[in-house]
Amino acid sequence: MADLSSDPRRWRDVDKLLARPGNIVGQDFEPSPTLREDIGEIARVLVVGAGGLGCELLKDLALSGFKNIDVIDMDTIEVSNLNRQFLFRLQDVGKSKAEVAAERVMKRVSGVNITPHFCRIEDKDLDFYNDFNIIVLGLDSIEARSYINSVACGFLEYDADDKPLLETIKPIVDGGTEGFKGHARVILPGRTPCFECNIWLFPPQVKFPLCTLAETPRTAAHCIEYAHLIKWGEVHHGKPFDPDDPEHMQWVYAEALKRAELFGITGVTYSLTQGVVKNIIPAIASTNAVISAACALETLKIVSGCSKTLSNYLTYNGMEGTHIKVTDFIRETDCLVCGPGTLIELDTSTTLLQFIRLLEEHPKLLLSKASVTYRGKNLYMQSPPILEEMTRSNLQFALLDLMDKVAKDTIHVSGMSGKNDKKTSCLRKLRVVFKGVADGITNMDTTDSS
Amino acid sequence: MTVAETKKTKYDRQLRIWGEQGQSALENANICLLNCGPTGSEALKNLVLGGIGSITVVDGSKVEIYDLGNNFLLDEDSLGQSKAKCVCSFLQELNDAVKAKFVEEAPEHLIEKNPSFFAEFTLVIATQLMETSLVKLDKICRQANVMLVVARSYGLTGMVRISMKEHTVIESKPDHFLDDLRLHHPWPELIEFAKTVDLSVTDPVIHKHTPYIVILINMADKWAKEHSGCLPSTRQEKKDFKDLIKAHMLSMDEENYKEALEASFKVSISRGISSELLQIINDTAVEVDSKSPDFWVLVAALKEFIENEGDGEPPLEGSIPDMTSSTESYITLQKIYQAKAESDCIKMEQRVKGILKRIGRDPDGISKAYVKSFCKNARKLSICRYRNIEDEFTSPCLPELQKCLNDEDYSFAVGFYILLRAVDRFAANYNRLPGIFDGGLNEEISRLKPIAVGILNELGLNGPTLSEDLITEMCRYGGAELHAVAAFVGGVASQEVIKLVTKQFVPLKGTFMFNGIDQKSQVLVL
Ligand SMILES: [Zn+2]
Numbered sequence: 019m020a021d022l023s024s025d026p027r028r029w030r031d032v033d034k035l036l037a038r039p040g041n042i043v044g045q046d047f048e049p050s051p052t053l054r055e056d057i058g059e060i061a062r063v064l065v066v067g068a069g070g071l072g073c074e075l076l077k078d079l080a081l082s083g084f085k086n087i088d089v090i091d092m093d094t095i096e097v098s099n100l101n102r103q104f105l106f107r108l109q110d111v112g113k114s115k116a117e118v119a120a121e122r123v124m125k126r127v128s129g130v131n132i133t134p135h136f137c138r139i140e141d142k143d144l145d146f147y148n149d150f151n152i153i154v155l156g157l158d159s160i161e162a163r164s165y166i167n168s169v170a171c172g173f174l175e176y177d178a179d180d181k182p183l184l185e186t187i188k189p190i191v192d193g194g195t196e197g198f199k200g201h202a203r204v205i206l207p208g209r210t211p212c213f214e215c216n217i218w219l220f221p222p223q224v225k226f227p228l229c230t231l232a233e234t235p236r237t238a239a240h241c242i243e244y245a246h247l248i249k250w251g252e253v254h255h256g257k258p259f260d261p262d263d264p265e266h267m268q269w270v271y272a273e274a275l276k277r278a279e280l281f282g283i284t285g286v287t288y289s290l291t292q293g294v295v296k297n298i299i300p301a302i303a304s305t306n307a308v309i310s311a312a313c314a315l316e317t318l319k320i321v322s323g324c325s326k327t328l329s330n331y332l333t334y335n336g337m338e339g340t341h342i343k344v345t346d347f348i349r350e351t352d353c354l355v356c357g358p359g360t361l362i363e364l365d366t367s368t369t370l371l372q373f374i375r376l377l378e379e380h381p382k383l384l385l386s387k388a389s390v391t392y393r394g395k396n397l398y399m400q401s402p403p404i405l406e407e408m409t410r411s412n413l414q415f416a417l418l419d420l421m422d423k424v425a426k427d428t429i430h431v432s433g434m435s436g437k438n439d440k441k442t443s444c445l446r447k448l449r450v451v452f453k454g455v456a457d458g459i460t461n462m463d464t465t466d467s468s
Numbered sequence: 469m470t471v472a473e474t475k476k477t478k479y480d481r482q483l484r485i486w487g488e489q490g491q492s493a494l495e496n497a498n499i500c501l502l503n504c505g506p507t508g509s510e511a512l513k514n515l516v517l518g519g520i521g522s523i524t525v526v527d528g529s530k531v532e533i534y535d536l537g538n539n540f541l542l543d544e545d546s547l548g549q550s551k552a553k554c555v556c557s558f559l560q561e562l563n564d565a566v567k568a569k570f571v572e573e574a575p576e577h578l579i580e581k582n583p584s585f586f587a588e589f590t591l592v593i594a595t596q597l598m599e600t601s602l603v604k605l606d607k608i609c610r611q612a613n614v615m616l617v618v619a620r621s622y623g624l625t626g627m628v629r630i631s632m633k634e635h636t637v638i639e640s641k642p643d644h645f646l647d648d649l650r651l652h653h654p655w656p657e658l659i660e661f662a663k664t665v666d667l668s669v670t671d672p673v674i675h676k677h678t679p680y681i682v683i684l685i686n687m688a689d690k691w692a693k694e695h696s697g698c699l700p701s702t703r704q705e706k707k708d709f710k711d712l713i714k715a716h717m718l719s720m721d722e723e724n725y726k727e728a729l730e731a732s733f734k735v736s737i738s739r740g741i742s743s744e745l746l747q748i749i750n751d752t753a754v755e756v757d758s759k760s761p762d763f764w765v766l767v768a769a770l771k772e773f774i775e776n777e778g779d780g781e782p783p784l785e786g787s788i789p790d791m792t793s794s795t796e797s798y799i800t801l802q803k804i805y806q807a808k809a810e811s812d813c814i815k816m817e818q819r820v821k822g823i824l825k826r827i828g829r830d831p832d833g834i835s836k837a838y839v840k841s842f843c844k845n846a847r848k849l850s851i852c853r854y855r856n857i858e859d860e861f862t863s864p865c866l867p868e869l870q871k872c873l874n875d876e877d878y879s880f881a882v883g884f885y886i887l888l889r890a891v892d893r894f895a896a897n898y899n900r901l902p903g904i905f906d907g908g909l910n911e912e913i914s915r916l917k918p919i920a921v922g923i924l925n926e927l928g929l930n931g932p933t934l935s936e937d938l939i940t941e942m943c944r945y946g947g948a949e950l951h952a953v954a955a956f957v958g959g960v961a962s963q964e965v966i967k968l969v970t971k972q973f974v975p976l977k978g979t980f981m982f983n984g985i986d987q988k989s990q991v992l993v994l
Pocket residue numbers: 211212213214215216350353354355356357
């Protein structure tokens with residue numbers, strides 16, 4: 019049988035959208051019978067996450083004409099994934115999600131090439147991410163979204179007038195679900211709000227005060243968290259609690275039951291124990307399908323221009339009817355992540371070590387364990403050890419010298435941000451200006467202006 | 469892991485949403501899918517993953533090469549075979565607990581020749597069906613009391629709608645709903661308990677662990693005494709009431725008092741039921757007879773309850789939210805609310821028995837569990853009624869249609885609604901959808917336009933027009949079923965099926981119009 023993957027009849031339906039002109043399309047849409055093939059050849063898409071959204075995304079993208087797809091996920095398949103992650107079967111439990119998902123989609127859609135990456139998103143270097151034309155997120159964690167967002171925004175460059183350079187924009191399409199609800203959004207760094215611009219859309223989870231758990235428990239969840247957060251440590255000195263170990267979970271459940279009985283509280287079940295301890299978010303196939311489809315469609319529209327683009331945030335709520343709302347959020351112009359960079363003024367004598375210390379105390383940044391890169395050159399790397407050793411000697415030199423005496427430029431730093439209790443990996447773009455050597459411009463007016 | 473444990477773990481993430489009861493409703497459902505293109509296949513895929521009981525896939529076509537470009541459930545080995553058979557076998561592979569069957573026959577043919585075929589199903593999902601067949605199917609399903617969900621994908625648009633006489637929901641599970649604390653209308657046992665607590669206690673530990681329910685009941689009592697029996701109602705009074713609460717704080721960081729301030733409006737809620745509930749208890753279906761569904765028997769009982777022992781209020785829900793409190797006070801309060809809820813429920817049961825007797829049914833014919841669930845959700849009942857499709861097509865709600873046509877956000881959605889009907893008429897005239905062939909698109913546009921305008925005129929809409937650009941889009945789509953659009957539309961359809969089958973949450977009340985251009989999809993209630 020002839021190779022069906024390249025038979026144009028197969029793609030009859032997508033081609034109608036890509037080959038025919040229309041009046042409600044993107045600005046740069048150039049309809050052509052070969053547009054789908056061109057996209058297949060040229061566009062490289064990264065799917066982050068191979069779970070509920072990721073499985074759907076890979077299928078949707080493969081059937082939208084994309085041929086070069088990578089997928090990254092550090093997780094392995096669990097039984098509780100099978101009610102929605104349709105690429106996995108019971109016999110796949112324990113295997114890499116990314117690898118199994120890639121294999122299954124390639125088997126069914128010939129001609130598509132999916133490269134799996136069974137690792138953490140932080141394990142990949144920036145060049146890895148820079149190779150993609152667009153990044154699609156199917157994640158359930160705020161931290162992971164924030165990280166990828168900072169990576170993609172890190173590629174963004176601004177011109178002298180603080181206008182984003184279009185060719186450096188790396189679009190992100192992000193989806194998320196919880197039960198019957200979900201969101202899809204398009205992030206064009208520098209043009210539409212990035213994840214950090216609208217971080218308030220994801221309020222942090224409320225935790226129970228420890229004194230409630232210890233002294234005045236009232237609900238089943240209080241008893242469970244007491245067993246999990248207080249009693250476990252008291253009994254198992256130093257042995258860390260592992261939420262994936264059924265014996266640990268059983269122990270917490272039994273302790274929670276005892277405590278509930280003591281206080282006359284009802285409602286502790288094993289299922290609730292798991293839910294509270296692991297912070298389980300309910301998830302169903304239909305919502306994942308809807309949100310992923312919206313994301314895949316936006317990806318196709320951004321890459322091909324075949325229609326207007328979502329501008330820029332869609333919420334879906336299926337709890338009462340089918341309610342969709344699109345909100346056009348606006349950018350934070352001084353966003354630490356997608357803006358032109360935090361302005362930092364330094365003395366010409368500031369050494370790299372002093373600079374790194376300064377980042378820790380900088381109230382906006384609070385960035386510890388910083389690695390510093392200037393124009394692709396590693397000035398100081400915290401890890402791996404070999405790089406650390408190679409770059410350690412730079413610490414004593416003046417930063418101005420390490421930057422080849424350029425008085426004003428952008429520097430990239432990566433490290434951990436946040437306060438003591440919660441630190442997350444992050445990347446930051448900084449605009450460093452050296453006092454007194456500014457090129458003809460007095461530095462007086464930069465002190466207060468931002 | 470045993471088989472039962474594996475099943476429980478597999479469905480864990482959805483059991484947390486619809487519970488064992490919802491799950492068993494799904495497992496007892498028998499679903500029929502008409503046409504298994506990507507829209508239908510994706511809808512069914514989501515249901516099969518969730519453990520739907522039985523499925524029957526109906527499609528008369530063979531797999532062709534273009535099916536491989538938009539349907540993941542088909543692969544190269546399927547070419548030339550029955551589409552229904554291939555889709556069915558892939559679905560079976562997804563979940564072996566599901567009983568999967570297929571019928572290799574065109575749905576239009578079944579609708580025409582064998583209407584009794586549909587009677588055995590819980591619900592029919594009709595996809596990619598043209599208007600004439602759809603109208604016939606709607607009549608068949610209504611006659612046989614089978615729920616109908618309609619889904620269609622077309623280029624960058626699509627639609628999902630439900631059709632059935634009536635769908636009643638007890639467990640509507642709204643996202644945000646005011647708790648049922650009755651601070652505006654407390655009952656004697658609650659007042660009595662509140663009075664045993666001294667708000668002026670000087671021990672700071674006891675003071676900051678007094679639950680806000682107790683604080684507010686005592687404060688409201690105090691207020692009423694000073695205001696000739698009235699509760700705060702004007703803006704100024706509500707502010708003064710808050711000041712009264714504040715005056716009792718020992719320090720500004722007492723969480724329980726902060727909660728009391730935040731909830732202080734609850735003492736001022738007017739007595740009685742919401743207008744939505746009033747409409748339900750005044751519905752004509754409340755005049756029950758021996759053929760009335762259990763739901764309406766319960767509503768009849770609810771009406772009696774509200775008018776009698778309820779003193780204008782529905783049965784108490786019986787649960788309280790977590791609040792800053794000592795364990796003891798909280799548990800005591802919990803028990804007081806539970807006891808009242810139970811006693812309300814017993815009174816409702818008696819009324820239900822009385823009504824059943826009166827209409828000539830077994831007085832024990834409705835289970836206690838059903839009555840209990842009804843009482844717990846009495847404030848949140850929801851009723852959806854759907855016009856039959858033919859009626860809507862011949863006489864839609866014109867003011868609504870007019871309003872949508874003139875509304876910028878709705879104009880694409882309603883335009884597509886008209887155009888989806890127009891392409892069916894086009895197909896009836898020309899024996900093909902507009903724009904299925906490359907070339908000659910301008911001619912197609914000039915053929916489709918008068919048809920669309922004709923529909924508007926027939927409906928009596930002579931003023932507003934459809935955007936030319938949208939008509940052009942429709943011809944550009946050429947009947948394409950894009951996978952991403954099909955996955956979206958199919959996904960929405962399966963979501964609605966789940967809500968209908970589990971009888972939980974509130975289903976779609978009109979026609980969901982997918983707008984894939986800027987994603988501003990809308991629901992049209994016509
Ligand atoms: Zn930003």
